[in-house]
Every structure is written in C-alpha cells, then in structure tokens.
Amino acid sequence: MKAEIIAVGTELLLGQIVNTNAQYLSQELAALGIDTYYQTVVGDNLGRLQRAIEIARERADLVLFTGGIGPTQDDLTKDALAGLLGRTLSIHQPSMDAIEQFFSSRGAHMVESNRRQALTIEGSTPLANATGLAVGNALKHDGTFYILLPGPPKEMKPMFEHEAKRWLLEHALTSEQPLYSRMLKFAGIGESSLEAQLLDLIERQQDTTIAPYAKEGEVTIRVSTKAASADEANAKLQEVESEIRNRLFDHLYATQDVPIEKVIVERMQTLGLTLGAAESCTGGLLSEMITAIPGSSQMFNGGVVCYSNALKQQLLNVPVTLLEGPDAPGAVSSEVAEMLADQVRQLTNSDFGIGITGVAGPGMSERKPAGLVYVAIAQKGKPTEVMKLQLHGGREIIRLRSVKTVLYHLWRRLG
Amino acid sequence: MKAEIIAVGTELLLGQIVNTNAQYLSQELAALGIDTYYQTVVGDNLGRLQRAIEIARERADLVLFTGGIGPTQDDLTKDALAGLLGRTLSIHQPSMDAIEQFFSSRGAHMVESNRRQALTIEGSTPLANATGLAVGNALKHDGTFYILLPGPPKEMKPMFEHEAKRWLLEHALTSEQPLYSRMLKFAGIGESSLEAQLLDLIERQQDTTIAPYAKEGEVTIRVSTKAASADEANAKLQEVESEIRNRLFDHLYATQDVPIEKVIVERMQTLGLTLGAAESCTGGLLSEMITAIPGSSQMFNGGVVCYSNALKQQLLNVPVTLLEGPDAPGAVSSEVAEMLADQVRQLTNSDFGIGITGVAGPGMSERKPAGLVYVAIAQKGKPTEVMKLQLHGGREIIRLRSVKTVLYHLWRRLG
Numbered sequence: 001m002k003a004e005i006i007a008v009g010t011e012l013l014l015g016q017i018v019n020t021n022a023q024y025l026s027q028e029l030a031a032l033g034i035d036t037y038y039q040t041v042v043g044d045n046l047g048r049l050q051r052a053i054e055i056a057r058e059r060a061d062l063v064l065f066t067g068g069i070g071p072t073q074d075d076l077t078k079d080a081l082a083g084l085l086g087r088t089l090s091i092h093q094p095s096m097d098a099i100e101q102f103f104s105s106r107g108a109h110m111v112e113s114n115r116r117q118a119l120t121i122e123g124s125t126p127l128a129n130a131t132g133l134a135v136g137n138a139l140k141h142d143g144t145f146y147i148l149l150p151g152p153p154k155e156m157k158p159m160f161e162h163e164a165k166r167w168l169l170e171h172a173l174t175s176e177q178p179l180y181s182r183m184l185k186f187a188g189i190g191e192s193s194l195e196a197q198l199l200d201l202i203e204r205q206q207d208t209t210i211a212p213y214a215k216e217g218e219v220t221i222r223v224s225t226k227a228a229s230a231d232e233a234n235a236k237l238q239e240v241e242s243e244i245r246n247r248l249f250d251h252l253y254a255t256q257d258v259p260i261e262k263v264i265v266e267r268m269q270t271l272g273l274t275l276g277a278a279e280s281c282t283g284g285l286l287s288e289m290i291t292a293i294p295g296s297s298q299m300f301n302g303g304v305v306c307y308s309n310a311l312k313q314q315l316l317n318v319p320v321t322l323l324e325g326p327d328a329p330g331a332v333s334s335e336v337a338e339m340l341a342d343q344v345r346q347l348t349n350s351d352f353g354i355g356i357t358g359v360a361g362p363g364m365s366e367r368k369p370a371g372l373v374y375v376a377i378a379q380k381g382k383p384t385e386v387m388k389l390q391l392h393g394g395r396e397i398i399r400l401r402s403v404k405t406v407l408y409h410l411w412r413r414l415g
Numbered sequence: 416m417k418a419e420i421i422a423v424g425t426e427l428l429l430g431q432i433v434n435t436n437a438q439y440l441s442q443e444l445a446a447l448g449i450d451t452y453y454q455t456v457v458g459d460n461l462g463r464l465q466r467a468i469e470i471a472r473e474r475a476d477l478v479l480f481t482g483g484i485g486p487t488q489d490d491l492t493k494d495a496l497a498g499l500l501g502r503t504l505s506i507h508q509p510s511m512d513a514i515e516q517f518f519s520s521r522g523a524h525m526v527e528s529n530r531r532q533a534l535t536i537e538g539s540t541p542l543a544n545a546t547g548l549a550v551g552n553a554l555k556h557d558g559t560f561y562i563l564l565p566g567p568p569k570e571m572k573p574m575f576e577h578e579a580k581r582w583l584l585e586h587a588l589t590s591e592q593p594l595y596s597r598m599l600k601f602a603g604i605g606e607s608s609l610e611a612q613l614l615d616l617i618e619r620q621q622d623t624t625i626a627p628y629a630k631e632g633e634v635t636i637r638v639s640t641k642a643a644s645a646d647e648a649n650a651k652l653q654e655v656e657s658e659i660r661n662r663l664f665d666h667l668y669a670t671q672d673v674p675i676e677k678v679i680v681e682r683m684q685t686l687g688l689t690l691g692a693a694e695s696c697t698g699g700l701l702s703e704m705i706t707a708i709p710g711s712s713q714m715f716n717g718g719v720v721c722y723s724n725a726l727k728q729q730l731l732n733v734p735v736t737l738l739e740g741p742d743a744p745g746a747v748s749s750e751v752a753e754m755l756a757d758q759v760r761q762l763t764n765s766d767f768g769i770g771i772t773g774v775a776g777p778g779m780s781e782r783k784p785a786g787l788v789y790v791a792i793a794q795k796g797k798p799t800e801v802m803k804l805q806l807h808g809g810r811e812i813i814r815l816r817s818v819k820t821v822l823y824h825l826w827r828r829l830g
Contacts, residue, residue: 012437012438012441012454013441013450013451013452013453013454014441014442014445014451015437015438015439015440015441015442015443015445015451017438018433018434018435018437018438019433019434019437019438019454020433022427022430022433022434022456023427023430023432023433023434024430025430026427026428026429026430027429027430027431028430030429030430035428036428036429036430037428037457037458037463038428038455038456038457038463038467039427039428039434039454039455039456040453040454040455040456041437041453041454041455042452042453043452048452048453051474052453055470059463059466191485191486191487192486192487192526192528192529193526195487195526195528196526196528202488211425211426211429211489212487213424213426213431214485214567215567216567216569220431222426222429222431257431277720279699281706282703282706283699283702283703283705283706283707283711283715284694284698284699284700284701284702284703284706284718284720285699285703285706286699287698287699287702287703287720287722288697288698288699288700288702288703290698291697291698291699291700291720291722291775292698292810292811292814294776294777294778294810296698296722297722297723300698300722300723301722301723301725301726302719302720302721302722302723302726303699303719303720303722304717304718304719304720304730305692305699305702305706305717305718305719305720306717307702307706307711307712307715307716307717307718308712308715308716308717308763310716310763310764311716311717311763314762315719315730315762347729347730348723348725348726349725360706361709362709363709390520390521392517392520392521393546393547394545394546394569394573395707395709396569396707397546397569399707
C-alpha cells in the first residue's frame with residue numbers, strides 16, 4: 001500500500017515550524033508495512049489544497065492529512081476534501097458535546113467558530129481527540145483511504161496511535177505483511193567506501209532492502225524486510241546482518257540508531273572503566289558529547305579544555321620546550337597530543353586519557369594548515385597511540401570529525 | 416514569485432530524518448520575497464522524482480531541490496532533471512579536481528562513484544560546495560528556475576547562502592522590489608514575553624513586518640520591508656528597530672543573526688578581556704560553544720570539565736566539607752558554583768570566571784530535582800554573582816539553557 005502525507009498549514013511554508021508530523025507518521029506507516037511515497041506541504045488555501053488532494057489520490061492508496069481541522073476560517077481540510085468528493089459536512093454530536101463541556105467546565109464562553117471542530121465528513125468514521133477539541137475523520141472513497149488528523153503533534157500522535165491505526169488495520173490493512181527493519185551503525189568509514197564493500201549485496205537485494213545514508217562522522221544502514229511474522233523477519237534480517245558484519249566487523253559499532261559515544265559510555269560503565277579528556281582545538285566538544293549521554297558521570301571523570309598554552313603547561317605539565325622556540329614541535333604536534341592524553345589520564349585518575357590538539361581553522365596556526373589535528377589515546381599499562389589527521393571542511397566539521405575519529409579508535413580499544 | 420521545495424531522499428519517507436532543510440529554505444525564500452507554495456518529499460526513485468518535477472514546474476516558477484546529488488547510485492536528482500529537460504550531464508572539471516584533491520590529500524583511494532558528485536547539467540551554473548564534495552546546479556529552462564542543493568544541512572546552508580542566493584538575485588529576482596530585512600536577536604527573555612511587549616507594533620504593521628520566532632535559549636525578530644533602494648529600506652527599518660530597542664534594551668544583543676557567544680567573544684577581544692570556565696553538569700558545552708567561534712583563542716584561556724567531585728577538589732580547591740556529609744550543601748549548591756567561578760578564574764589567570772553546577776537529569780542527584788542549576792560569574796575586583804535556576808525540559812535543553820542564561824548575564828556585565 002502506497003501512502004501520501006499532506007501537511008496543511010501556511011506556518012510550515014513560512015518556515016515557522018518544521019514538519020515533524022511527517023517524520024512521525026512515516027515511521028509509523030513503515031512499521032505497518034505501508035510505504036510512504038510522498039510527503040506534501042500545502043498552505044491554508046482551498047484551491048491549492050484541493051489540487052494537492054487530486055494529485056495525491058492519483059498516486060497513493062492512502063492519503064493522510066495533518067492540520068487544518070481547527071476552529072478558524074483558515075482551517076480548511078475538511079471543507080476541501082468534502083467538496084472534492086461531493087460529500088456534505090455535519091456536526092458530530094458527541095464531539096460537539098465534548099467541546100461544549102470543555103468550555104462550560106472552565107466557565108468560559110465558547111466562541112461560535114469552535115463548532116467547526118466537531119464537523120465530520122458524511123459517511124466517515126470520527127476519530128476521537130483525547131488531547132484536544134477537533135475531531136478527526138477516516139473514510140474510503142473510490143478505492144482511496146483518507147485520514148484527517150490535527151496539526152499539533154500532541155493531538156496528532158495519540159489520535160494516530162489510538163484511533164487511526166486501528167481503523168487502518170480494520171479497513172485498509174487486512175491483507176498486508178508488516179515491514180521489519182534493523183539499523184546498523186558504522187564509524188571510521190565513509191559512506192562511499194562502505195557502499196563499495198556492500199555493492200553486490202545492495203545490487204542483488206530483493207525482498208530485503210539495504211539502504212545506506214551518512215551523517216557527519218557516521219554512516220547508517222537500514223536493513224528492511226516484509227514478513228508474515230517477527231520470527232521470519234528476524235531470520236532474514238539476521239542473515240543480511242551477519243554478512244555485513246563479516247565484511248565490516250571493525251566498523252559496525254551498533255545495531256540500533258545510537259551515536260558511538262553512547263556505545264562507549266555504556267561499554268565503559270559495564271567494564272568499570274573511566275575516562276578523562278584534554279582538549280585543545282575541540283574546546284570541550286568531546287567532553288560535551290560524552291556528558292550528553294545520561295549516566296556518563298559513572299565513567300567520565302572530567303577533563304581540561306587546555307585552550308591556552310599556559311594551561312597546557314600548568315595543568316598538563318607540557319614542557320615549554322615542546323611549545324615554544326624555533327625548533328620546538330609546537331602545540332599542534334604528535335608530542336603534545338601524547339602528553340595531553342598521558343597527563344590528563346593521570347590527572348583525572350582514569351583508565352583512559354584522550355588528548356586532542358590541532359588547527360580547527362579558519363586560517364593557519366603555528367604555520368600549520370587548518371585541519372591538521374593530532375589525537376591520542378592513553379591507556380593504563382599500554383603504549384599511548386597518537387594519530388595524525390588531515391581533515392577538511394569548516395571549523396565545525398573539523399572539530400566534529402576530530403572527536404568522532406578519536407571516539408572510533410577508543411571504541412576499538414574497548415573490544 | 417512562487418517556489419516549490421522538493422526534498423529527495425528515501426530516508427525522509429522512512430521517517431529516519433526530519434526535513435529541516437524545507438524549513439530553512441522557506442525562511443530564506445520568504446526573506447527574499449519569494450512565496451513557497453508547496454514543499455514535497457519524494458524518494459530516491461527516478462520515475463517518481465521526475466513526476467514530482469513535472470507537477471512542480473506546472474505550479475511554481477522556482478523549484479529548489481535538496482538531496483540526491485551525492486556519490487551513490489541512489490543519488491538521482493541531476494539525472495532526473497537533466498533527463499526530463501532533455502539536457503546532458505557532464506563532469507565539471509574544477510569540482511572533479513577538488514574531489515580528487517580531497518582524496519589524494521588524505522592519501523585515500525577515490526572510489527569511482529565519487530565522480531558523480533562533479534556532474535553538472537548542460538548549460539547550468541555550478542554552485543560551489545564549500546563544506547562537501549557534491550557540486551550544486553542552477554539553471555533556467557522554459558521560464559522555470561531550478562536550483563539543486565545537497566541534502567546534508569551543513570553543505571546545503573552555505574551553498575544556499577553564498578552561491579544560490581546570489582544566483583537568484585542575479586537571474587530570477589531582477590524585476591522585484593527587493594526585500595530588505597534586519598535580524599534582531601534577544602537573550603534572557605521568552606518569546607511570549609517579548610511578543611507581549613511588542614504587540615501594538617506587530618498589530619499595526621503595514622509595509623514593515625515584524626516576525627518573532629524562538630530557538631532554544633534565544634529569540635529572533637526579523638523586521639522586513641520592501642523598498643526601492645537600500646537607503647529607503649534602512650530608514651524604515653531603523654525607525655522600527657529604534658522603537659524595539661527602547662523597549663527591550665536589556666535583551667537586544669545583536670542586529671544580525673549571530674549567537675550571543677559570538678557577540679561575547681568579539682566584545683571581550685575588543686576589550687582585551689579573558690575568560691575561563693569550570694563546568695560540571697554542562698560537561699564542556701559552554702567551552703565548546705565559545706570555542707566554536709573563530710578567534711576565541713584570544714579571549715578564552717580554557718577551563719575544567721569538573722564532572723567528578725574529585726576533580727572539583729583537586730583542580731578547583733572545593734573543600735570536601737562543601738561536597739560531602741549530611742549537612743554539606745553538596746556539589747549542586749550556590750557555594751560550589753561560586754567556588755568554581757572564583758577558582759577557575761584564578762587557575763586560568765582570567766578576568767572572568769564562570770562556574771556551572773546542577774542536575775541535568777534525567778532523575779535526581781543529591782536528592783535535588785533535575786533542572787536545578789547554579790551558575791556563577793566571577794570578575795576580577797568585583798563580587799561574584801551566583802544565580803539559582805530551576806529549568807524545565809530534557810537533559811539537552813537543561814544544559815543548553817544553563818549555558819545561554821549564564822552567557823546572557825556575562826554579556827550584560829560587558830556593558
């Protein structure tokens with residue numbers, strides 16, 4: 001079954017709000033085995049909304065609307081659909097009673113326009129609104145299913161979850177197989193290299209699909225399949241996952257959609273290991289990302305944002321001879337990265353220490369180019385590992401990639 | 416001029432990501448006086464994408480694409496548009512050189528598919544990608560303007576800002592009376608309080624429009640007007656700005672779209688002042704936000720992420736009697752915030768010191784509720800100021816609001 005989601009609201013077209021409803025519904029529909037082929041946003045304009053519906057019913061079996069069912073003259077979704085289908089609108093008395101009850105219980109005067117929120121399209125199933133006043137609608141017309149939901153997410157989500165989903169299962173999904181999927185997360189590898197290593201799998205995919213996509217510093221693959229049961233789906237997904245794992249063992253850090261820092265925090269908690277960080281060019285970004293994870297206080301002792309050379313000397317004992325002078329390696333050097341990692345590990349009394357020093361840009365520093373970054377990992381009882389990176393992109397990207405790279409190597413150390 | 420934004424990507428239709436690009440572009444287009452009539456999302460499917468383009472060119476003068484210009488076989492936007500318009504695709508040599516340079520500079524093998532990122536449509540203007548590899552395109556065909564942008568926001572935004580906007584102004588917006596606007600940025604005040612103080616101005620707005628919108632921790636007002644010349648526009652905008660400034664003097668920190676930390680970095684640079692920070696619950700977020708600003712190394716000496724109590728004692732001399740024991744105020748207290756600010760100021764030899772300690776949540780800590788945060792500002796030769804905050808929201812929001820609040824008070828100190 002093919003679906004289209006139409007979000008109605010000029011505030012979306014002005015960019016005042018972002019269309020999170022489309023994301024929520026797309027996820028929910030995918031879980032029901034319904035493929036969303038299009039998401040459309042249209043303003044509060046009767047003619048344009050009706051033309052959008054005409055297009056949608058040609059290309060989808062199910063059209064879901066969010067928004068445009070409130071009390072104002074701009075709320076036109078029911079009028080637009082009823083008009084196009086040649087059906088009438090009438091007051092749904094239980095919804096009208098609930099609206100009147102809402103106002104009278106607050107001792108407030110009900111503005112007449114609120115009656116519009118109780119309208120339903122002739123022959124439709126009303127969908128109760130547990131967290132608001134506007135009643136939803138569900139109907140089938142000429143082989144197309146239509147579902148009308150409110151715009152505010154806190155009304156739309158419960159109505160979809162408790163009302164629309166049941167209606168769909170009873171009326172539209174009697175013969176469909178649900179879609180099951182699994183997320184695989186990779187670090188330390190780019191999207192194109194990863195895809196190149198899986199190209200034969202991607203090209204021969206049939207009822208199991210493999211879809212890669214990249215975010216900054218990490219790559220995700222979603223493996224999906226339709227199946228009659230969860231057991232059957234798990235068997236199919238497990239087979240594909242095993243094949244991918246065999247090829248990309250060193251990079252596959254999770255089988256759910258989590259960032260690598262979350263995996264590290266949880267792994268170090270489990271192993272009873274602790275971490276400290278000394279950051280120069282990343283200015284606290286690594287510490288911030290680690291401490292964004294709830295529970296990180298158990299494994300992260302803290303660290304030093306040693307932005308100035310004075311602080312590198314004072315707190316991390318970096319000798320001035322490394323930092324200054326014509327023949328000194330300078331603050332951006334393998335030697336200093338190593339010292340930062342070693343010293344912060346000892347300072348914070350941790351099992352692991354991370355040191356980062358580099359040129360985040362824009363512009364050079366110490367006559368070294370933007371993007372030159374040294375990262376180091378110290379571990380109690382093991383030699384300290386230093387990596388030289390030459391990164392590209394703006395300041396923000398260089399900082400983020402520095403952190404993601406050192407986190408990837410830390411994750412590998414944790415085994 | 417009517418625009419349609421087409422986002423290309425199956426990950427959007429699966430609900431894996433939310434279409435923030437459409438919001439950004441809608442705002443930017445509105446600022447140029449271009450009305451967005453539709454936003455469409457379509458998957459990585461040649462046929463469906465081409466049908467979406469056919470619909471869009473019927474109902475819009477300008478079609479903007481985001482996504483589908485990367486290296487993989489799923490990246491089809493250029494193929495789809497070129498095919499539909501009967502134009503060829505060819506390699507744009509400067510972009511190809513940049514891609515090759517990118518791989519060779521890091522000693523990496525360039526996977527052949529990366530060549531696809533240098534493709535341009537016959538007769539189009541290439542749009543340089545300052546933060547990624549895929550070149551964008553802009554062209555006019557049969558009276559319709561087309562702009563192709565990358566999907567990742569980090570690439571899309573700079574390309575729109577620096578390349579596509581100029582192309583639009585030169586090719587598509589030559590006969591329109593240009594829209595001039597000015598951004599006013601506020602801190603330390605919520606959107607509804609701000610709007611309440613400006614309600615009469617907002618309600619009587621005619622050819623000058625006042626549009627407030629809120630992001631986490633800051634509020635923006637965009638004042639816009641159409642005018643025949645920049646001088647005429649400036650006069651109109653200045654009048655509105657002066658009235659707003661009179662009313663909200665204590666909160667208006669910039670007249671361009673910059674975060675408050677940028678204003679602070681530049682102001683402290685100018686004044687020759689320096690800063691150090693000791694962060695507990697914010698885990699380096701303040702340091703990270705300050706050091707994200709180029710040039711911050713001149714005013715930010717660094718700091719300590721004193722996540723553990725041991726580090727608070729060891730580096731910041733917080734006495735154990737404050738931290739532990741039945742009658743001790745505990746790590747989350749006014750006393751500790753004050754010590755962190757004072758001590759980190761001295762430790763980093765700075766003019767200002769910031770201390771932050773609190774419960775970021777989820778869950779309580781020291782039997783104190785999530786959202787309880789103490790922030791302190793120490794200044795050489797002045798009494799240290801401590802503020803108690805009771806914030807609401809999840810861990811991420813509590814951390815961000817803590818930082819934005821203390822930055823607001825630091826900004827006020829700078830006069």
